[in-house]
Amino acid sequence: MTFWKTFWASMLGSLVSGLIIIGIFFLILRSIVAGFDAMFEDKKLVVQNDTVLHMELNDPLGDFTTANFDPSTFSLQKQFGLMEILEGIEIAKEDPKIKGIFLHCDNIAGGMASVKEIRDALADFQESGKFIVSYHENYSTSAYYLSSVADELYVFPSGMINWLGLGSELMFVKGALEKLDVEMQVIRGSNNKFKSAVEPLLYTEMSEANREQTEKFINALWDEMVDGVAKSRNMKPAYLNKIADSVLVRQSGDAVDVKMADGTMYYDEVLEIIESKVDSLESTDLNLLSFKKYALKKTKEQRTLEVLDPKNIAVIFAEGEIVDGNGKPGQIGGTSMSEYIRDARQDSTIKAVVLRVNSPGGSALASDIIWREVVLTREAGKPVIVSMGNVAASGGYYISCAADKIYAQPNTITGSIGVFGIIPYTGSMFENKLGVTFDYVSTNEHSVLSLNKKLSEDELLIVQEGVDIIYDDFISKVGEGRNMSKAMVDSIGQGRVWAGSDAIEIGLVDEYGGINDAIDYAAEMAGIGEEDIALQFYPKKKKNDLFEFLENIEEMDNQTSIQQTSQLELQLREMYGYAQSISTQNKYQARLPFLMWIK
Incomplete structure (x- = not known):
């Protein structure tokens, strides 16, 4: 009896001590966070005269900005919101201190509809008389589609513009499932021949119906990209398709030759071009400001004013x-x-x-x-x-x-x-691979619905x-x-x-x-x-x-x-x-x- 009294007293003491330590830890963390909040609270975004916004779209694009904490890496999994991007461009258009945008995108982690909305907003920004200059070492197809809206587009001397068209790749796992003795029992709508979400589980290649619909819609996506680039670069859609079909852009100089780029330059040379466009009388230094920081701060300020x-x-x-x-x-x-x-x-x-x-x-x-x-x-x-x-x-x-x-x-x-x-x-997988079997007792014919019973x-x-x-x-x-x-x-x-x-x-x-x-x-x-x-x-x-x-x-x-x-x-x-x-x-x-x- 004495042993158990001592045991439970020790357990209770350890538990209470642990809770106290955890509580102290979170109080300290809360104090640190509050301290940092206070430190950054008064740190307003200062936009100098003749500022150029540096737009990089490195974070995944979503409809709204989020930051979800990942405890496994103790980091934030973030996405940059389309609403904040569009609102940021609109605010910049009306901001007299903003002279232009330096578009610096090599790849965009977002869908093409979102890219088009950003592209349209940038075109509207240009209508205000402000410039957009684009530059990168390498442009993916989607990044080039966005960047082609710029007044001037430059590429690194040994860089590349990927302009080969769109292709669709599907992964099929039927063979892997067979090796594992896993069978997928699939039921589609009786006439849902195009409903091919389950094809990777059933086949080793596309069905004709799926191939037909995929060809149709990726061609529609490609045509939209080609039309947008053609209008911005004053080119004919047929010629842009010829460039893709014949792989006419194999190095950066080729992009200049076919009029998809305005020149090959190094980063410092592009900055000199941007600086010449600003032509500041107040400073000889180029004022580059992160577009993401500008957009998030300005939209937050605007929404704070509207909170009431x-x-x-x-x-x-x-x-x-x-x-x-x-x-x-x-x-x-x-x-x-x-x-x-x-x-x-x-x-x-x-x-x-x-x-x-x-x-x-x-x-x-x-x-x-x-x-x-x-x-x-x-x-x-x-x-x-x-x-x-x-x-x-x-x-x-x-x-x-x-x-x-x-x-x-x-x-x-x-x-x-x-x-x-x-x-x-x-x-079958449990029985053939692991030697595990199952048996059942039920009150009615269909009482047992299990993954281990067909x-x-x-x-x-x-x-x-x-x-x-x-x-x-x-x-x-x-x-x-x-x-x-x-x-x-x-x-x-x-x-x-x-x-x-x-x-x-x-x-x-x-x-x-x-x-x-x-x-x-x-x-x-x-x-x-x-x-x-x-x-x-x-x-x-x-x-x-x-x-x-x-x-x-x-x-x-x-x-x-x-x-x-x-x-x-x-x-x-x-x-x-x-x-x-x-x-x-x-x-x-x-x-x-x-x-x-x-x-």
């Missing part, structure tokens, strides 16, 4: 795969997203809603929950306008179809109106019926929202993917435009004047001292370190995440029909 204004338009970001529940950062949770829309509907000061959709889809159940909230918001008399980003397909289109109006870019990927179910069978013919028919019911409901809702017959929706559905340029012709999209166009139209429908627009963003940004502390620490380091990861590693990570995602969702999914890399 009653908000009248809700801008709700639906970015990522659609999942049940609240979801994680980078996902659209059916529960959390419906709460955002409901909150906007029930807020009497909010007069209209803009739903920004950037999603390949996911859970059919969560998509339906979100769709219902959109319908209820419209029924409450509040306009709902959808702005599609890089992709708004399958479940992403499901949650969009009930809106009053849908905006998209020509290079938005949308459609994919279809459904599938997937149930892995792992029983579905019977009857069970497969039940799942097939469920998939077909959801697909029928899907096309019915699209028909209702888009004022189309169910037969018409089915003819353009069946899981088929469309580029925005085609989607507008077949009635899935109403008009070309970006998120600002959607906001302007929402204001018009709600009777709100342009000067009276006040935006409420969802999810609402919460102040996080630790995140700001880490960001401030990063700002103290002027050297930007970009971690290089092999292409193979990136693809394997993405493929694993994709396989994990489609395997852990509920059994019915409305998802973009493939995972691919467009190069």
Whole structure:
């Protein structure tokens, strides 16, 4: 008895001591964070006269700026938001201290629709009479598409411009699954021949239907890029295609010869050109300022000034795969997203809603929950306008179809109106690879549904019926929202993917435009004047001292370190995440029909 008294007393003492130590640690950390916050609080962004903004898009592009803490690396996983980029360019256009932009991008981690919105904003910046000069050692295809908007474009003497066209690469894992004795039991909508999300699990190459739709939409994406470059560089689209087909740009000098670049230069020489454009009388030094720092600080200042204004338009970001529940950062949770829309509907000061959709889809159940909230918001008399980003397909289109109006870019990927179910069978793997077997006792014929037990013919028919019911409901809702017959929706559905340029012709999209166009139209429908627009963003940004502390620490380091990861590693990570995602969702999914890399 004495032993146990001593034991439990010691355990309790250790536990209390541990909690005290942890508490002291967090108090100290909180004090440090508060100290840094105070130190940086008064550090205003000083913009000198004749400043040139240095625009580098190194962080992944998202619809809104985020910084999610990764405890495994004790670092922030960040994305630079399109809203802040567009707003930053607009503020710079009106800022008399800003003379121009130095565009310095070699590769862009973002979709082409977002790139087009940035490109259009830069073109508008030029209309104010301010210059844009672009330079880099190497330009990827997407970076060149963006950079070609510049007044002058230069490349490193031994650098390169990648202009070979677009290609689509899909990874198939059927052979790997066979080696592991894993069988995927897949059920698609009865006529969903284009719904090819499951093809990597079933085949070793593309089906003809998938090849057909992929060729069509990547050609549409390429045509949009070619047209944009042709207009900016005063070239003919046919000649730009000839350059790609014949690989006429093999070194930087070739880019100058074919008029895709204005010269080959070193970094210091480009800075001299920029300095000559500024022609400052106050200083002989070139004032370069990080565009990212400028955009984030200026948008924060502007929103701080507006914080007391009653908000009248809700801008709700639906970015990522659609999942049940609240979801994680980078996902659209059916529960959390419906709460955002409901909150906007029930807020009497909010007069209209803009739903920004950037999603390949996911859970059919969560998509339906979100769709219902959109319908209820419209029924409450509040306009709902959808702005599609890089992709708004399958479940992403499901949650969009009930809106009053849908905006998209020509290079938005949308459609994919279809459904599938997937149930892995792992029983053979456990038995043949590990010697593990399973046995069952049940009260009824279908009581045991397990990954280690194959579905019977009857069970497969039940799942097939469920998939077909959801697909029928899907096309019915699209028909209702888009004022189309169910037969018409089915003819353009069946899981088929469309580029925005085609989607507008077949009635899935109403008009070309970006998120600002959607906001302007929402204001018009709600009777709100342009000067009276006040935006409420969802999810609402919460102040996080630790995140700001880490960001401030990063700002103290002027050297930007970009971690290089092999292409193979990136693809394997993405493929694993994709396989994990489609395997852990509920059994019915409305998802973009493939995972691919467009190069």
